[in-house]
Amino acid sequence: MMNIKSALPKKDASLTMAHMWVAFISLLIGGLMGLLQTFVRTGKITLPFGIDYYQILTVHGVILALVLTTFFIIGFQFALMSKTVGMSNGQRKWGWIAFWIMLLGTTATAIMILLGKASVLYTFYAPLAAHPIFYFGLTFVVVGSWVACFVNFHQLFKWKKQNPGEKSPLLAFMVVINMAIWFIATLGVAATVLIQFIPWSLGLVDEINILVSRTLFWYFGHPLVYFWLLPAYMAWYGIIPKIIGGKIFSDGLARLAFILFLLFSIPVGFHHQLLEPGIDPFWKYIQVVLTFAVAIPSLLTAFSMFAVFESAGRAKGERSLFGWFKALPWKDVRFLAPMVGMIAFIPAGAGGLVNASNQLNLVVHNTIWVTGHFHLTLATTVILTFFGISYWLIPVLTGRKLDAKTNRLGIMQTIVWTLGMFIMSGSMHIAGLLGAPRRSSFSEYNGSEQAVEWIGYQYAQAIGGSILFIGILLMMYTFFYMTFSAPKGIEEFPIAEEEIDADTTPMIFENWRLWIGIAVVLIAFAYTIPFIDIIQNSPPGAPPFQWPIGRS
Structure with missing residues (x-):
């Protein structure tokens, strides 16, 4: 086992760094598209060169929600697996094959969107139609990610074979859970x-x-949220305690939370289809109940993390009720950025309960409230945690140090990002409660009484979006600085240790056949009967393929 403070093997670092390059380039392109959207929605700006609003909307959604996240997550997980269970030459080879397959698919998909031949949003609902190459590109991205899945599965399998009867490393266990969720969902x-x-x-x-196509998409679309979220949880559980000078509160509780995500994150897609006809209300109700069950591992995580924070603070001598809070390393960006993400997850989670509720969803369905919720969960909780990871991971990968300048830039970027997201996401939530639609440039509403009511919030979104783009430029500058200019040296790979007197983790958590089997049973229960009913009784399908479909 390598020393915790040593950098990754150079070949493994190169593989992860390749993923980081794609992720951060995607951040810049997708962020620019988002900024343009906020300007267009004010009604004061028209896109040049005949660019369609829905074209940049598709670029923004696909490149940030799918490309940035997938490449960052898979790259980060390769680094975690290399550090905890190792990576053989064969596994590394297949990791590169996965990368190039995904990059080929991403390039094909991006070209079709940029050419205006796939303005179908990231949900690509029929009867919106895209060029066939767009769909082939999506297929390559998924297939490439499956190769990465099986690399991670094989890494843990090989480690367990070499260490029979031992508890697998926590972070490796978490990676395999996340990739199991991804593989099952992407089917x-x-x-x-x-x-x-x-x-x-x-x-x-x-x-x-x-209806079949939408049901299959949302079978994937909701667990996608947890595929984004669980790498942030990996950092919270397994890395943040080390950064703040603490220990993992409970290895067993952490594993239980991840197992519950595996069980409850997939069979819940119907709560995105509550207003769609053709699905029996009974099955919608069942999946809403399962959706609310996902709150349990999130609450377990909140309990675990605040226990870690308090324990670390009291270990530093704080004895007052909340003294431990001020003892946390607020000036360390490795802690600050993920901590702000954790705090943002409180209102984000509350908004998710609104979206999943049959009654409350009627108020916000297809309004820009949903977009605001999306920006609290993914663009704040997840992305800020990813930024926090980057501040130590990029130096580890490039053989450089996290110096005072990097830390200072990171703190500035975190503050800017938080301010921009507070303004933009907050105004989206309020405008959504007033009925402002999502997936719309609002041009069709200009001059109407409703548009007058919404316009102030559109300006607020443009202001927030502008601040966020400044945050992206700061992040890109910091990324290049960490890659090429920071002082050379060996940066710590901060993996936390378990409490010395911690309870023994039940070995049943290592029974993969049991947990995967239960997940499959839950999925079969939630989908088999309603899916048969959909196929037998749903209305006629989309019209014959016509591309491109114009917009009035």
């Missing part, structure tokens, strides 16, 4: 793309079943 989107969209786009079939 849905792969099915709709391969069986429905590609034959439709090639003219091999005249129509596709829209």
